[in-house]
Amino acid sequence: MSLRHAILVLLQDQEASGYDLAREFANSIGLVWNATHQQIYLELGKLNEQNMVSYRHVPQEGKPDKKLYQLTDEGREELIRWLKKPAGPARIRDAFMVKVAGGQLADTQSLLSELEQLAKQRRERLATFEALAKRLDDEGLEDNLFNYLTVRRGILDQRAWLQWAEEVRRTLEDLSVSSATP
Amino acid sequence: MSLRHAILVLLQDQEASGYDLAREFANSIGLVWNATHQQIYLELGKLNEQNMVSYRHVPQEGKPDKKLYQLTDEGREELIRWLKKPAGPARIRDAFMVKVAGGQLADTQSLLSELEQLAKQRRERLATFEALAKRLDDEGLEDNLFNYLTVRRGILDQRAWLQWAEEVRRTLEDLSVSSATP
DNA sequence: AAGCGCTGCGCAATCCGTTGTATAAGCACT
DNA sequence: AGTGCTTATACAACGGATTGCGCAGCGCTT
Numbered sequence: 001m002s003l004r005h006a007i008l009v010l011l012q013d014q015e016a017s018g019y020d021l022a023r024e025f026a027n028s029i030g031l032v033w034n035a036t037h038q039q040i041y042l043e044l045g046k047l048n049e050q051n052m053v054s055y056r057h058v059p060q061e062g063k064p065d066k067k068l069y070q071l072t073d074e075g076r077e078e079l080i081r082w083l084k085k086p087a088g089p090a091r092i093r094d095a096f097m098v099k100v101a102g103g104q105l106a107d108t109q110s111l112l113s114e115l116e117q118l119a120k121q122r123r124e125r126l127a128t129f130e131a132l133a134k135r136l137d138d139e140g141l142e143d144n145l146f147n148y149l150t151v152r153r154g155i156l157d158q159r160a161w162l163q164w165a166e167e168v169r170r171t172l173e174d175l176s177v178s179s180a181t182p
Numbered sequence: 183m184s185l186r187h188a189i190l191v192l193l194q195d196q197e198a199s200g201y202d203l204a205r206e207f208a209n210s211i212g213l214v215w216n217a218t219h220q221q222i223y224l225e226l227g228k229l230n231e232q233n234m235v236s237y238r239h240v241p242q243e244g245k246p247d248k249k250l251y252q253l254t255d256e257g258r259e260e261l262i263r264w265l266k267k268p269a270g271p272a273r274i275r276d277a278f279m280v281k282v283a284g285g286q287l288a289d290t291q292s293l294l295s296e297l298e299q300l301a302k303q304r305r306e307r308l309a310t311f312e313a314l315a316k317r318l319d320d321e322g323l324e325d326n327l328f329n330y331l332t333v334r335r336g337i338l339d340q341r342a343w344l345q346w347a348e349e350v351r352r353t354l355e356d357l358s359v360s361s362a363t364p
Numbered sequence: 365a366a367g368c369g370c371t372g373c374g375c376a377a378t379c380c381g382t383t384g385t386a387t388a389a390g391c392a393c394t
Numbered sequence: 395a396g397t398g399c400t401t402a403t404a405c406a407a408c409g410g411a412t413t414g415c416g417c418a419g420c421g422c423t424t
Binding site for chain 1: 184187188190191194211213214215216258261262265266268269270271272273274275276277278279280281282283284285286287288289292296327328329331332334335338339341342343345346349350353357
Binding site: 183185217218220221244245246 | 379380381382383384387388389390391
């Protein structure tokens, strides 16, 4: 279990609300570890009970009040402890890839349009990451080294996926053409 | 939930035992969807109850008997139905990446050695996939198109990861050098 | 004026997944 | 002779994750 540790890592840089964390999980960190807001609020509650984090109540106008969480010393120690032991293997559940593997039974056209839709998302993400990488570079890499490396991973991942998607598109389009002219 | 569909996809090509499937999940498909044998046997049981798959009992000598599962017509229909609806977003749980993001608090040396260990695994997997891609190519791509595309994804993914790892290695080694000579 | 989306927090039920344990036989190694 | 790996299947317990639901107010569009 390391949703808790992902949260601790995020809180290491700055205090944040559950809502803030949910947004980060939907964007940057989501590439590496995903979680929904229900999960996050629940885990923040547990972390608070265990004195890994503390929060201060921040009233807002025009918006609901929020709780800004920050790491406690105990939380930081727990994080350091976790960082020392070897990480478990990465787990993935990529339903689209399963569909590609089962492609013989699928409709090529709908596969292609789904591919294009995903490619669009990836391109957007790539642009976001590239902009972020540039910003971190301008700000000076020393202070942002590990964020920078994480973003680089995102960039290389998007590019590799898009390159693959291009291969698939070409292959499947050739297939449609040749099957349309028997 | 689509462990069931991943299993149906695998059974589409050939009948297989739970053990066979577990091996495939540990290798090729594992890159895209992972599952342990407990999960697989359980799911095969459910799929059988729902008449999505059927099995024949195969006695063996020197080894335990096995059950060879195959798709039923109903299973194939269910698979086709699933292939038509859009796939959910990919979910990942990559603990090592979380560690990199929290790298400021980590020991650089142990991060580097863990990186090298993972890189070794990736290199091995890359070699396996490349050999497999070549074999499929030799056998003729028409018959193996979707397997080939899946393997290509694996290859591009490994390469992107290894490229990133190289960046990280260089960056972190520079860091060690500069901090060792203040 | 109604509907939608954003900001914010949270509970409950159920389902999925992991971990631990069990059995059983052959083979290889020390 | 004992240890451990491979083949092969399966149950039980627990904890993690998903899905569904609920509240609440502001601002924007239709």
